[in-house]
Amino acid sequence: MPIDWSSYQAIGIWDELVTERGRPRTGASELCRMLSSMSDDELLARKTAAEVAIRTMGITFTVYTGEGSGSIDREWPFDIIPRILLKSEWDVIENGLKQRVGALNRFIDDVYHDQRILDDGVVPRELIEKSKDFRPECLGVSPAHGVWSHVCGTDLVRDADGAVYVLEDNLRVPSGVSYMLENREVMKRVFPELFENYRILPIDDYADQLVRTLRSLSPRRIASPEVVVLTPGIYNSAYFEHAYLAQAMACELVEGSDLVVGKDDCVYMRTIEGLIRVDVIYRRIDDLFLDPQMFRSDSVLGVPGLMRAWRMGNVALANAPGCGVADDKVIYTYVPEIIRYYAGEEPILPNVPSYRCVEKESRDYVIDNIEKMVVKPANESGGYGMLIGPKSTKVEREKFVRQILANPRNYMAQPMLILSSAPTLVNNHAEPRHLDLRPFILSGSSTYVTTGGLTRVAMRKGSTVVNSSQGGGSKDTWIVDYE
């Protein structure tokens, strides 16, 4: 049976494409009309075409199957119904992201230099000093343009009332942008006719923008600085993306063993010509693995002496070490104040309302209402280590209460949001599934925001877990100019 939008039910949820009365939203009508005009067979054929494209294009992500048993490659899960945002709404979001990332970069730079914001008591000094992502090794270092987080992947969600919130700032090594680009390629192969009828803004200049941003960080003032992408290797879950970006930027994809720090404290790569000096490293490995001399001595992924070379200003690291200090979920609760402090403006994009467990009143509220809250530890990512109150057991809740009381600094809590949904093909029918959006923001000598971002969708009914490692899928994201 073809899709019938009037029986599509997203009750109590903000759906991105369809209103509660089953009518397409502005910008979505042509798409909805086309989908409902397709027979089951046609729809299935398009879905199969997408799967074949993903398979032959080799778009994969790697999943760890557990200690000892290694990892396997899975084909990237993709839903053929795109998610649509109007340009007018997107323009506001884009400005909000620039404002937010700009302020966060100034915050990080301040934390590693004058610490004015701590002196002024806007952010408690203790929070920074006890943060496990604060790196004293970075104090006094001045990266180019005062920018620390050059590539940021902010997670946005929309609540039931239709308002967009910032859920997380991923300031360290966010991934997903290659999937955003590949989703568009797959979509063009599967629904070429839609691209003729819609004014969908292009997204394919990302690699050019990224290489421009990275070059602007070069310590040497030369015409073509040497830029490399540093990957942990092919078994990393995001290796596909590392290779993809290196190729798109036409720069070398290196592993730690390809690099060496010379006696002159400069970084070189091993090539068939001998050693070549490297100016900018887009590193996709975590701080603690960067340099076994400075951090984890057991790291085989890093480069001995790399931190020394960086601190002496002989090489640029993107993102800069230590920028995770602003990516802590408790620091997150201060971002509105951080924006007001540095930008002197009200935040354009709101935070999800958050409770800091370190403050007694909030803590008591969280503990009293824990079955309604999402409790997050300060320093985990990928959805790990969280308590989702409404879906938790009594034992789990009690365990979290004990953890909060033992280390209140390490926790914050948010009311459970009802993430927006979009129609998603399930057994050849359109059903609402929850989703989020991760745009990417580049900062160097100037700032750039991707047109849209990566839409991740929870494929299981009712689930809000969008991480691909935990069964999430994705959609192409269209910013359409509808004026």
Add this chain to the structure above:
Amino acid sequence: MKQHTLSKTAERIYWLGRYLERAESTARLVNVNGNLLIDLPRRIPLSWISLIDIMGTRAHFLEHYETPDERSVVRYLTTDPNNPGSLLSSLSLARENARTIREIMPRVAFEYLNDLYLYAKERASGTMSRSRTSDMMEGVMRRVQHIAGFLSGTMLHGDTWSFLRIGEFLERADMTTRIIDVRSVDMQDPAVGLEPYSQLQWRSVLRSLHALQAFHLAVQEPIQQSLVLEFLFTNDALPRSLAYCTSRIRSSLRTLPRNQKPLSAINRVIRFLDSVDVATLKDADLHTFIDDCQRHLSYLDKEIDRTYFHARLRVAEPQSQTQTKRSTTSA
């Protein structure tokens, strides 16, 4: 600005070239042997084990199989994941090497490679009849040729291309010598009783190298050992001859930086080949000659490895990015 070729990248593309070539040779070898057996009288106990001997892995084979019958040998050579030299393993290794250097090849090349691997893998299960095997081998050869042609027609013909070619030709030269070696040993053994069928055997050698038609065109004489040997070693127009392979390796090496040692190694191979009149070689002499050839090729492989892939690079020497001197002189 030109992209620099990482030592690691060079190594991986070199091995991509070798594994792709190996996969194709294996596929052809399996098919040709099937055809050869059809042509030989039934009383000839020519076993499939000689294919295992070409790969030089008899002991390993016998660890995993009881008898070298057709089914076991074909399975071992084509789809057995326990055999690191099987067709499927070669394709898997080719893909893995390509996967780690996707950034230096046209993106679609990886799709083709991925597709080739999946093609072989999907057909690897279940029993393989001779005709199914033959179809699969044809399919593999066609796809490898397609990839090789595609890379040749689209890849930047720079340093990485040179390493791909060197890997491809070194593997091919090695395989040519192996095929000749094993087949000629078969014929010397009076117990095998192949002597009267020598012509059939040499015809099959030429087929294994896809060179039968070329032989007729170039030589215009009936098939006999001395002519075949001369053709396969010295004909500089035949893409699978030693003369051709070694000359391609030399011209690829000439385009690379820091090439003195590998160049002198390839020149040694070429001088050695020139020094012997292969047409006159028989039996043990032929075997010794081929052994020496393989030793020279293996030395070249080591020299390439030492120079480009695992060089002990000295740190903190003043390095110039643009004026790396490229020697084009040959020894």
